[in-house]
Amino acid sequence: MKIAMIGTGYVGLVSGVCLSDFGHEVVCVDKNPDKIGMLERGEVPIFEPGLDMLMERNVAAGRLSFTGDLAQAVEGAGAVFIAVGTPTRRGDGHADLSYVYAAAEEVAGCLSGHTVIVTKSTVPVGTNRKVEEIVREANPALDFDVASNPEFLREGAAIDDFMRPDRVVVGVESERAKEVMGEIYRPLFLRDFPIVYTGLETAEMIKYAANAFLATKITFINEIAALCERVGADVKAVSRGMGLDNRIGNKFLHAGPGYGGSCFPKDTNALARIGQDHSVPLQITETVIKVNEEIKRRMVEKLQDMCGGSFNGKTICVLGVTFKPNTDDMREAPSLTIVPAMIGGGATVRVVDPQGRREGEALLPGVNWETDPYAAARDADAVVILTEWNEFRALDLTRMASVMGTPRLADLRNIYTREDALDAGFAEYVAVGR
CATH class of the missing domain: 3.40.50.720 (NAD(P)-binding Rossmann-like Domain)
Structure with a gap:
């Protein structure tokens, strides 16, 4: 299948390269000509172990290419992935969706045949409905479906996470979209990796809920660490004792100077704002944000x-x-x-x-x-x-x-x-x- 990947940031580039390694024809598109130039020269603009070699292999095989021409990228594509940034919006903590919506509108103007427009970016609940609305208004005659396919990539281990995932979450609302997404991820299905099909809102919520829970585990053990220092306990032994309980698990229970990165701070803030907007304050998440800064x-x-x-x-x-x-x-x-x-x-x-x-x-x-x-x-x-x-x-x-x-x-x-x-x-x- 031909796939267009809009955005060559961390998520877009890793996803595009890995999908090409599945055997699909992937065209990655970006508005930044300097970045496209780097990629065409075989230079990787981010550091991710193994990504350079995987990219080189699939470019050589003719399955992976890069362009700044959106119309060229989406022509004949069975699926168009939107993988642009959703940074925290200044002033209110909400996710800035302007790049997602702009991409959706531009894509709508370039498509003709049936296409599944897949949101890969991390987006709040309701975003895919808005994407559908934007596309329909921009191109009323277009035959399309919208899907939500959140990423769960750990920086530093992203290729293994994509190739050997704990699960793939796919939010769809038509059998046709489900079939397209099933074909995209068929290599994983054949190796018995779980593919979880849900509705759009559920897929969007899974991503935020997962990241907020992991951030909570990190913050919890960091608070326990502070108490350990006062009472003479060893937090490493405490973490091990907790982690051996299968109901808890040992991951994300390592005390340190607080969490950071591209996901947890942004996503916990966005989730807290979503809760406030819907009059369901997420007090645990709000406390996690506050405690992490402390x-x-x-x-x-x-x-x-x-x-x-x-x-x-x-x-x-x-x-x-x-x-x-x-x-x-x-x-x-x-x-x-x-x-x-x-x-x-x-x-x-x-x-x-x-x-x-x-x-x-x-x-x-x-x-x-x-x-x-x-x-x-x-x-x-x-x-x-x-x-x-x-x-x-x-x-x-x-x-x-x-x-x-x-x-x-x-x-x-x-x-x-x-x-x-x-x-x-x-x-x-x-x-x-x-």
Whole structure:
């Protein structure tokens, strides 16, 4: 089947490349000529492990192409996916749907035969109904269906998530649309991965409910971590004891400096606003949002205490600033709260991150970027681990402590133990919930 993918951001590009690997003919379209130029040269504008090789393979096979011409992309397509951004709207926390609606209107003007218009972007309940309305008004004679197909991709593991999903959620309202979507995902169906067919509103809600619940698990264990510090418990052992209960599970129960990224902050805010708009306040979700911001501020206080009550005049080495490892994404990362607080307090901050510099240079003005963690730690007053990249899981702690001015380690991802740090020569070790 020919598929058009509108938007070559994270979701659109990963989805388009993976669908082409299923054997479909996929044309990815974007209005940004620089991005299309990069993709045509074989350059990937985002960092996602394995995406470059998968893209190269499918371009070579003739199944994947890129264009800025929307009419060319959708001509003869059995399905058109809308995978544009839905950022938080300034001022009110709602999802900004202007890009989705603009794409729907433009698509309507280019289509002729029957097509399923699939919303891949994360959108509030009722958005697909509005998309249908926009398309019908723009092209009353068009034969089309609308489907909702939310994504559940983890940055850093997106290809595996697409190829081996926990489930595929498809919201449709006609047998014809269901057949088209079934053909698109047939390779997954044949391997017994669950495909859940629902109505449009239910599919939209599943996405928000899932992300809000995962954000709640993270925030819950971070609150428990704060209590563990006061009562002398170990949050890692608490997490393990909880996670072994099959009703709870061990995922998203790792204490740290708070959640960030492109999904959880945006989607929890949007879900809270949806609840308020419908007079059903989601008090748990609203509290999760509030507590997550408090956790980031608590990390600043923890680091300040470790530095003797003040950042002024201190040199601090920060390891990792992306919101999680294996991505270059800085959106809503805890580092965007913590690092500016240290600089604002008078600290000199050196940063090492395998992929964070491209976005971080603009988002973290005033830091010194380094490539080697030991060079960054030289004569420093503290080392702070903010992101658990594999490179930081096997540091030579003895070597690091030996080059520092004052050997202090703030392990905000609980990679090491107090014994590891003290035996290596660190004078002070600070973790989360331990």
